[in-house]
Amino acid sequence: EAQLVESGGGLVQPGGSLRLSCVASGFTFRRYAMSWVRQAPGKGLEWLSGITVSGESTEYADSVKGRFSISRDNLKNTLFLQMNSLRVEDTALYYCAKNLGAGNGWYTSWFDPWGLGTPVTVSS
Amino acid sequence: AIRMTQSPSSLSASTGDRVTITCRASQGVSSYLAWYQQKPGRAPQLLIYAASTLQSGVPSRFSGSGSGTDFTLSIASLQSEDFATYYCQQYYNYPRTFGQGTKVEVK
Numbered sequence: 372e373a374q375l376v377e378s379g380g381g382l383v384q385p386g387g388s389l390r391l392s393c394v395a396s397g398f399t400f401r402r403y404a405m406s407w408v409r410q411a412p413g414k415g416l417e418w419l420s421g422i423t424v425s426g427e428s429t430e431y432a433d434s435v436k437g438r439f440s441i442s443r444d445n446l447k448n449t450l451f452l453q454m455n456s457l458r459v460e461d462t463a464l465y466y467c468a469k470n471l472g473a474g475n476g477w478y479t480s481w482f483d484p485w486g487l488g489t490p491v492t493v494s495s
Numbered sequence: 496a497i498r499m500t501q502s503p504s505s506l507s508a509s510t511g512d513r514v515t516i517t518c519r520a521s522q523g524v525s526s527y528l529a530w531y532q533q534k535p536g537r538a539p540q541l542l543i544y545a546a547s548t549l550q551s552g553v554p555s556r557f558s559g560s561g562s563g564t565d566f567t568l569s570i571a572s573l574q575s576e577d578f579a580t581y582y583c584q585q586y587y588n589y590p591r592t593f594g595q596g597t598k599v600e601v602k
Contacts, residue, residue, distance in 0.1 A: 406591070416531075416539065416582055418591040430589040433496070466538060472586065480586050481529035483541035483550065 373398040373484050375467050380489030387457050387493070393450040393467030393486055401445040404470040404477040407452045408485070409463035417463075420452065424475045435461075457493045464488040497521050497585050501594035507602040514570040516597045518583035523563045527587040530559055530568045533596075534579045542581075543568065573599070 379391040391407070406421040420441040421430045429441050440453040450467050468485045470476025498521035508514050518528065526546040531539040541550045543559040546566055556571040570577055578601055583594040 415596045416533075416584075416593040418584075418593065421589070421591070432590045471544070479527055480591065481541060481544040481584065482531075482539075485538040485540075487538055 373469060375469065375484060375486035377465060377467050377486045377489035380465060380491045382492045382494065383457055384495050385457060385459055385493055388453070388455045389457065389491060391452040391454065391465055391467075391489055391491075393452075395448045395450065395469070398469065400443075400448040402475055404475050404480060405441075405443060405450045406468050406470055406480065406482060407439075407441060407450075408466045408468055408482070409461075409491075410466070410488070411460075411463040414463075419465075421470065421477070421480065422450070423477050428477070454491070457491075459493050462491060462493050464490050496590050497524060497587065497592050499583055499585055499592050499594040501581075501583060501597045503597060504595065505598040505600060507600050508573050509602045510573055510575055512573045512602075514573050514577075514599060516568045516581055516599075518561075518566040518568070518594050520564045520566075520585055520587075524585040524587035526562045527585055528559075528561070528566050529584045529586065530557075531582045531584065532577075532579045533582065539582065570599075 377393045407419040422441045438456045442451045466488045468482035470480040472479035500519045528546045530543040533539040547559045580596045580598045
């Protein structure tokens with residue numbers, strides 16, 4: 372059974388940085404594009420970023436472009452999200468998700484499964 | 496970015512009711528649409544992709560329809576475990592975008 376486990380969240384001051392990790396198991400990680408999605412407290416879902424199987428191509432939401440960077444280590448079955456210049460409005464639960472769809476989930480992508488999420492709080 | 500608008504934002508229903516949720520895209524997304532269910536404190540779970548294809552293991556009381564800009568998620572006979580929030584998501588282009596969610600509550 373495919374499983375994703377996020378870690379690395381925590382409390383950080385505005386302007387600070389965090390690096391989130393997502394360890395995958397139960398499927399061949401290197402064969403699937405992956406994504407990060409967040410959910411602010413009491414709010415809806417916001418897709419943040421996606422990465423191809425090789426890591427050569429990435430996409431970002433405008434809200435995080437230039438501040439966040441997605442990457443992956445296929446040897447360690449791990450997805451990363453480097454978050455810089457954090458803002459109060461980045462406070463959320465951050466999920467990683469496995470992409471399904473055409474092109475290993477890159478050209479068309481719906482998400483299954485999702486991890487349980489790691490919480491990020493940006494506050495002074 | 497394509498804007499996804501769900502209606503209603505919330506609804507009250509009873510067990511056994513038929514429930515329909517609508518999702519409208521700000522531009523055509525063909526059939527590149529998925530639906531998710533999220534229960535409090537839990538991660539979202541995939542229900543439907545390609546607008547109408549039921550994910551393996553999802554009960555057949557769930558169904559999806561539509562293409563272009565207008566889509567619906569229907570629950571034929573609401574069960575107690577279906578009280579949750581539902582989200583649509585387009586994957587026609589990047590950035591992927593979600594609707595704001597529809598909360599299905601007990602009447």
